Amino acid sequence: MSASGGSIERKGPGLELQTAAYFQGLGYLVRRGVKLAVAAGSADVTDIDVLAIRFSVPLAEEKLIADCKDRKRPKPYERVLWTRGLASFARVDRAVVVLPRVPWQAREFSAQGGVEIVETREVSGKAADGELSYSPYGEADPALDRLTTLRKQRVQQQDGDLVRELAKEELKLRQMLLVGHPLTNLNRIIQTLSSVGKRADEGPEEARWLRLRTCYNAAVVAGVMLVRFACETKWTPEEEWSEYARKRLTFGDVPPNKARQLAKLALDTDFFEDLPSPEYTEEIVGVVGALISQPAAASTVPQALDYKLFGQGLGSEDAPKLQVGVLDAGSAKLGRQVLSALSYAAEVPASLWEADEEDGGSAASTGGGSAYRLK
Numbered sequence: 001m002s003a004s005g006g007s008i009e010r011k012g013p014g015l016e017l018q019t020a021a022y023f024q025g026l027g028y029l030v031r032r033g034v035k036l037a038v039a040a041g042s043a044d045v046t047d048i049d050v051l052a053i054r055f056s057v058p059l060a061e062e063k064l065i066a067d068c069k070d071r072k073r074p075k076p077y078e079r080v081l082w083t084r085g086l087a088s089f090a091r092v093d094r095a096v097v098v099l100p101r102v103p104w105q106a107r108e109f110s111a112q113g114g115v116e117i118v119e120t121r122e123v124s125g126k127a128a129d130g131e132l133s134y135s136p137y138g139e140a141d142p143a144l145d146r147l148t149t150l151r152k153q154r155v156q157q158q159d160g161d162l163v164r165e166l167a168k169e170e171l172k173l174r175q176m177l178l179v180g181h182p183l184t185n186l187n188r189i190i191q192t193l194s195s196v197g198k199r200a201d202e203g204p205e206e207a208r209w210l211r212l213r214t215c216y217n218a219a220v221v222a223g224v225m226l227v228r229f230a231c232e233t234k235w236t237p238e239e240e241w242s243e244y245a246r247k248r249l250t251f252g253d254v255p256p257n258k259a260r261q262l263a264k265l266a267l268d269t270d271f272f273e274d275l276p277s278p279e280y281t282e283e284i285v286g287v288v289g290a291l292i293s294q295p296a297a298a299s300t301v302p303q304a305l306d307y308k309l310f311g312q313g314l315g316s317e318d319a320p321k322l323q324v325g326v327l328d329a330g331s332a333k334l335g336r337q338v339l340s341a342l343s344y345a346a347e348v349p350a351s352l353w354e355a356d357e358e359d360g361g362s363a364a365s366t367g368g369g370s371a372y373r374l375k
Helices: 014-025 078-091 104-112 118-127 143-157 160-175 182-197 205-233 239-253 256-267 281-293 301-313 328-344
Strands: 029-037 044-056 060-068 094-099 114-119
Touching: 014 029, 014 060, 014 118, 014 160, 029 078, 029 301, 044 078, 044 205, 044 301, 060 078, 060 143, 078 094, 078 104, 078 118, 078 143, 094 118, 094 160, 104 118, 104 256, 114 239, 143 160, 143 205, 160 205, 160 301, 182 239, 182 328, 205 239, 205 281, 205 328, 239 281, 281 328, 301 328
Parallel strands: 060 094, 094 114
Antiparallel strands: 029 044, 044 060
């Protein structure tokens, strides 16, 4: 995050990666560099260093933001006030500031404001001392971060338009974690997945890899949206929440009457009953029903998708060891059901979600060989 004043802040990807790994180890789904905005795709106001999300049983969501600063003369009071205000705008449950060292007075001040302080040695020390029970993956994996940066730089030289297009899609996907109705967001995710996924096997290997990365992130965010909607409707009778889901998938944020008027103008057709729902509506309703009926497994579906797609798909050659419970059979099975529904909805092949093992390559190697492609 940017701060006012003339001093130069040193945060860099290192501390953010360590903080992401720290919270990933506590069972959160983590994303770095999330832009806060009024709506997904709109101009951003500021950025969140680390956003962490996890679900509990019975289905309830917890969101956390972490402000990461590593400089010789930290300003803990300033960071506490900044993060408290940001947490209010982002409507998250917990606010954390990560700093090198903090006097007790600052800790007392932060406690009064409902902000937690974690010292950098706490997040970096675990990795250095070998206390982590698993290897960081995805957004917390330094090797994957380096590989992503390198491939973006290479593709930028050949096809700058593609890099900008994917950056725009990534921006919207990350913003959806904080703003928008989950099913309205899901419709937009399916559009992104259809647009990018149908071209995932086009062009040079590195361009294909970047498209695949965007598709994988879309799937993980879609998993969050589906579990989030299950949280909101878990106590509602199935007949009511399923009808509400169909209307949301059909009309989005537009009132039904207004949507019919717009459809009449655009299509020159009167819809005396309702606009037809998207063809994938029943698939999505079925997934939500499965999530609501299996809350324990549903609570870790986003992490299971993140691990499968980023930890095993785009990750290092040595599959990360996960903390107990993140990838149980139930969450993995529900994750596969989510991916199947997304394939159907976006009209992309199911092979999109599987790395081609014969191709080789990984985040452990930044060579030019073809790492992952559509089968």
